[in-house]
Amino acid sequence: MVDDKAVSDPVSAGETSKPRGTGRRLRGAIAHKIGTAILSGHYAPGQTLSGEIAFAEELDVSRSAYREAMQVLTAKGLVESRPKAGTRVLPRNRWNLLDPDVLAWAFAEEPDVEFVRNLFELRAIVEPAAAMLAAQRRDRDDLKVMKTALAAMRRHTLATELGRAADRDFHSAILNATRNDALMVLTASIGAAVNWTTQYKHRARALPRNPIPDHARVYDAIAAGDPVAASEAMRVLVELALEDTQSSMMD
Amino acid sequence: MVDDKAVSDPVSAGETSKPRGTGRRLRGAIAHKIGTAILSGHYAPGQTLSGEIAFAEELDVSRSAYREAMQVLTAKGLVESRPKAGTRVLPRNRWNLLDPDVLAWAFAEEPDVEFVRNLFELRAIVEPAAAMLAAQRRDRDDLKVMKTALAAMRRHTLATELGRAADRDFHSAILNATRNDALMVLTASIGAAVNWTTQYKHRARALPRNPIPDHARVYDAIAAGDPVAASEAMRVLVELALEDTQSSMMD
């Protein structure tokens, strides 16, 4: 009863509903899709997703790809799977909200205002402290990198991609000067997510104010080796960024 | 007694290479194994791991399980896989060092002293600020939970598991009172990892000093709604924890 095996027409016939080539790898696209769906509240915590075979078929992908995507979500604390109960969305306090991907997914759709405020509150705690440490530990090379980045920001302004890259370099150089890996990872994740949104919202209109002098103040304090001044200057910077972001989210 | 099924037992040849029974599922055990190997420096950044089939065979597991484990590591930024180049360990600045699992893996073997210092430096930045926010935002229920936890700590002392659980409850209650998800996730991850190590190292000997009064000072300040005092009291707490940990790592 086992003869028929010459079905040499798997799936490539006519329909091309395959999300293949969405840019990333397939499982990455799936993880992105379900991840954003969870972060945006489309799947509520506690809710159990449809079974593997059903969901995989619905997405028109193999179970392997679907499962590998779910492993990613599981690794980030978004879902949990158990043999009989199925796969369910975990409560929000289990999510790795500081994971770069999770942050990106959170900002992919309209981000929650409350969450953005929380992130800026965290930035306002961490970044001034980072500037303080940088003022104490920076060496000549650190200052050189910062100075170069600052000059590039002046030349290109934050309206251009080059200018924003210089901005990232500037902050990155400060973090480097703290000599603290954990601090670097944390601030880099948050900063990237927040800046990405800011850029997205603001891309067509000018920034409300010129942030170069504020950046320069941070640099001067770090170069002078003045921790208190560095911390204060960075605090102002974060505060202004919060104001800009909040005003842009009022639209 | 129906016993017809052949107990094939895929991974129980004779050798004890069976990563099963490490607690979690198979792929979880693999991820744990390779994760700790990477964190402990056994696989250096830049190094490319053996091919899938080879490595999977070496671990005596199927390729599917191995791949799902690698997806977990990829999701945490430890490795990167590309079609021809193979799977290579990413540079340290790409690792999600704040991921709970990554932290656990980092502390599984002898943790790097430098890294522990960095983590405590981060704690010293974040936790006092959290206590400050808690002092401003706590309500009656928050204080009730803290008070209960504090009483439990007094009863059981930190030498018992019950006492340590109460300690975690106390800090957790403070974080809850900040009303900031991001802050909660961050501090919870770090605190769990650090406390876990502390407990592990200290399990046989008494703590150098009685930490209850210091905890009580934090509670009093938060209850009084005094942000500055709360911040200062928490700063002392973290500092003492650092001293204890450092002295225990001298052995």
Place this chain on the structure above:
DNA sequence: CATTATAATATGTCCGAGTAATCAGGAGAT
């Protein structure tokens, strides 16, 4: 020598079968 075609190789995706764990419900004992 530079550029382009080709082949080799490792990861990516798909499929189908069987295993293990968990929960619901029923048979039997207390």
Place this chain on the structure above:
DNA sequence: ATCTCCTGATTACTCGGACATATTATAATG
């Protein structure tokens, strides 16, 4: 009637093999 234990059903988990795709290295070509 209540509890315990067994049995069955459901679901994720693991396995093995096959094919597709992307990237690199190499050879062929002008």
